[in-house]
Amino acid sequence: MGKVYSRTFAWHFSEPPEALWPALADTARWNEAAGLPKHQIEEVRQPDGSNRFFATARKGPFDLAWEEIPVEWVDGQWFRHDRLFSKGPLKLLSATLRMEPDGNGGALGHYTLNATAANLFGTAILNTAFFSSVEKNFTALAKSAEEWAAQNRDMPFEMPVAEVTPEVRRRLDEILERIAQSRNDHGLSRKLADWMLKAQEVDLERIRPLELARRWDATDRQAIEMCLQSVKEGLLELRWDLLCPRCRGAKLTATALDQLPSGAHCSSCNIDYDRDFARNVELTFHPSPTIRDILSGEFCLFGPMSTPHVKVQIALEPGETRAVPACLDAADSRLRTLEIGDEADITHEGGAFPKTLIEDDAVAPEDGAEDGIVVAINRSGRRRTLIIESREWVSDALTAERATTLQTFRDLFSNQVLRPGDEVGISQVTLMFTDLRGSTALYERAGDAGAYRLVREHFAFLAGVIRERNGNIVKTIRDAVMAAFIDPADGVNAALEVQRTVAAFNHSVDGEDLVIKLGVHCGSCIAVTLNERLDYFGSTINMAARLQGESEGGDIVFSEEIAGDPVVAEILAAYSLARENRELKGFDEPIQFLRLTPAAIQASA
Numbered sequence: 001m002g003k004v005y006s007r008t009f010a011w012h013f014s015e016p017p018e019a020l021w022p023a024l025a026d027t028a029r030w031n032e033a034a035g036l037p038k039h040q041i042e043e044v045r046q047p048d049g050s051n052r053f054f055a056t057a058r059k060g061p062f063d064l065a066w067e068e069i070p071v072e073w074v075d076g077q078w079f080r081h082d083r084l085f086s087k088g089p090l091k092l093l094s095a096t097l098r099m100e101p102d103g104n105g106g107a108l109g110h111y112t113l114n115a116t117a118a119n120l121f122g123t124a125i126l127n128t129a130f131f132s133s134v135e136k137n138f139t140a141l142a143k144s145a146e147e148w149a150a151q152n153r154d155m156p157f158e159m160p161v162a163e164v165t166p167e168v169r170r171r172l173d174e175i176l177e178r179i180a181q182s183r184n185d186h187g188l189s190r191k192l193a194d195w196m197l198k199a200q201e202v203d204l205e206r207i208r209p210l211e212l213a214r215r216w217d218a219t220d221r222q223a224i225e226m227c228l229q230s231v232k233e234g235l236l237e238l239r240w241d242l243l244c245p246r247c248r249g250a251k252l253t254a255t256a257l258d259q260l261p262s263g264a265h266c267s268s269c270n271i272d273y274d275r276d277f278a279r280n281v282e283l284t285f286h287p288s289p290t291i292r293d294i295l296s297g298e299f300c301l302f303g304p305m306s307t308p309h310v311k312v313q314i315a316l317e318p319g320e321t322r323a324v325p326a327c328l329d330a331a332d333s334r335l336r337t338l339e340i341g342d343e344a345d346i347t348h349e350g351g352a353f354p355k356t357l358i359e360d361d362a363v364a365p366e367d368g369a370e371d372g373i374v375v376a377i378n379r380s381g382r383r384r385t386l387i388i389e390s391r392e393w394v395s396d397a398l399t400a401e402r403a404t405t406l407q408t409f410r411d412l413f414s415n416q417v418l419r420p421g422d423e424v425g426i427s428q429v430t431l432m433f434t435d436l437r438g439s440t441a442l443y444e445r446a447g448d449a450g451a452y453r454l455v456r457e458h459f460a461f462l463a464g465v466i467r468e469r470n471g472n473i474v475k476t477i478r479d480a481v482m483a484a485f486i487d488p489a490d491g492v493n494a495a496l497e498v499q500r501t502v503a504a505f506n507h508s509v510d511g512e513d514l515v516i517k518l519g520v521h522c523g524s525c526i527a528v529t530l531n532e533r534l535d536y537f538g539s540t541i542n543m544a545a546r547l548q549g550e551s552e553g554g555d556i557v558f559s560e561e562i563a564g565d566p567v568v569a570e571i572l573a574a575y576s577l578a579r580e581n582r583e584l585k586g587f588d589e590p591i592q593f594l595r596l597t598p599a600a601i602q603a604s605a
Contacts, residue, residue: 002091002116007131011109011142015149017099020107021076023145023156024097027303028202033141033157038201038297041068043267048382049340051267053301055083064088070338070385071302074326074374075311079304089122090115111138154215161198162292172291175233184229184408186222188212192230196287201294206250207236207285210396221470224398225408227285232412236285240400243280245273246336247307248394250282257400258419258529270340277527278427279393281400312388313338316358316378326374328353331390335363338385345391358384401426402486404527404534407463407472417529430491430522430562431541432471433548434462434498435480437515445512455479458514461505462498469494474535480548484536488522488565492572495520495556499601502554519547521559546584547593554598563594575600 013020023029039057046052053068065087073079078098085091094114102108113134117123141157148156164172172193179189192212196204213223230236240257241250244266252264260281263274275281287294300306304313311333316322330350336343341361346354352369359379363386369375376386403409409416418424436442436458443451462481463473471485471494485491495518506513523540547557558577562568577594584591 004092004114004116005126005131006112006114007135008110008112009135009138009142011111011139012102013107013109013142013146013149014105015107015146016105017101017107018076019149020109020145021099022305022308023148024099024109024142025073025079025303026156026202026305027071027079027081028298028300028306029156029200030141031299032200032202033144033159034137036299038295038299039064040297041301045267045270049270050382051270051339055298055301056087057297059088062088066093068301070313070315071304072314072385073304073310073312074314074324075304077326081300081303085118089118089125091118091122092116109142111142155199157200159198159200164197168291172235175230175235175291178233179226179229179235182229182233184225186218186226188216188218188222188226189230189235191216192226193235193291196235196292202299204287204292204294206239206241207287208396209285209398221406224403224406228406228408228412231285234288235291237288238413239284239286241282241284242275243282243394243397244269244271245280246271248309249307250284257416258422262422269338275424276427277404277424278399278401282394282397283400283403284398307389309392309394310387310389312374313385314374314376315383315385316376317383318378318381321375321377323370324374324376325372326353327372328374328388332392334387334389334391335365336387336389337363338387339382341384353388356386356388358386400424401429405429405472405484405486406470407467410472410474410533414533417532417534418527420529422529424527426525426527426536428486428488428522429525429536429540430471430485430488430520431536431544432466432483432485432491432495433480433519433544434483435517435548435551437517437553439479442512442514451512454509454512454514457509458505458516461502465494465497465501469497475533482536482541482545487567488562489567489571491520491522492558492562492568496571496601499554499556499598515553517548517551517553518555519544519549519551519557519559520562521547522562522565542586543584543591546586546591550580550582550584550593550595554601556596556601558594558596560592560594572596 037057037059039055042054043051055066055068057064066083066085069082071079071081080096082094096112098110100108115126117126144158145156147153176189176193179185209223209227210220213220227236231238240254240260242252242264244251246269251266254260263272265272311328312326314324331348333348334343334345335356342363344364346365352371353374354365354369355375357364357366357377378384466473466483469490471483471490474482474484502516521544525536525538525540527534527536547559551557563572575596577596579594581590581592
């Protein structure tokens, strides 16, 4: 291979390894901050079903080409990243970071670079200023990461602020003024614009509003509504990402729901997977290219923070047994390989982690382990990369199931619908049905015009409560409303607020006293497009409607399913509810439900 040039940079940090790891191990973010170029990746399928990854880029006067070897790591402890070059001055570049506590609350970091030259020019580079230049650059980045870990800076690395021309500035100011005039700004759009102009490209490829909410101490709904309004006004673009259930990467992206297929193929993981609105269809955002244009490509395809749910990723040669120090927390975990093959789900209780056996395409836990050691045995006839990952899903993902139940989404993007004939299973939705008691008599007393005005104002009253509780009005049917919520507690709190405040609403309109019948239920359903809007169908909807029919007015009728939700049970524990049993139209067996009387509701107001 030729002479190996090596240099290790030693860093002492005042912050612990776990605080530094998210920045130091974010290889894509690190490479961008270090000034390395974006590159294009080609995945090449091998005869055994595995993939190899080849990259091309240009750095200064050099055209570069290399094979990207999947990174190895143990979460919070170390990673190793190798590139094998076929074009350019180098033949090999390998980077290894190792982190350990210093015993005083800080950390020691050792960053090692190994390189070999491909030609005389590469030899000259490695013999002169290469390592000293890299050390200066990387040490500055490490210091910046330490300041971020100590919460002394907003972002891990300082990046040059994107140049803003006078034309772009005028356009941006006009957009922000329009957003500010909407009810969806929440004082956040200016923060978004300022952040977009200085953030790293890795942050802007996939903007997640729930991350922004944490960054700016806002509620989830405020951040989501601001992003949705920003799309409407031209600051952002929206995207529907179909995430791979293994690597969690967006292997297919569409700008409209009716362009999203029912499934996709992940070439990296070599699996086909289905669309699941509740799990792997995510609504993300991207800067409008008229404000900041993001170039295509990757700063790093692999890396610990590209797939933070992966806690261990290590390669084993055929027949190799490998023991790696790794203290893994108790978690629901999955064992698999990066290459094609089966997977095994386990529940790790903490302490010693079971041995892992790789044999042919099977991965399985084995008896025997040591505390703080991960042992893997590769009995297959080829190199395999073991992955130990958390089965918890993406916590910051704004799923399609959640996004499409928000009133602001329905108001701004009514054109975001499924293809005709397409349907999507919704694992759980909370439904609230309301209706006006005695609406026929109301029209007789108040006249058509007066009654219509009251009904419309009552719709606005309900919409305000529903929106504040993160729900949406799916449709109105004469004087009735069907509303949907993702969180059962939001639906129950909305129902309570409606009945608590309807008297104040009646006083504000200074007219007829409206009495609202109300039922709440939760369960699974299907989403379809009806009358050019997203709608829900199934027995859950029928049950919710029937429960509303059992309401006498001023009360709330709850199904046993909604009352059994743990958070809802805590809310309803403060009330005395009557249990009833009734035959309902469309259901074979009598249905049990719970009734909260008007007196009990008002007593808690």
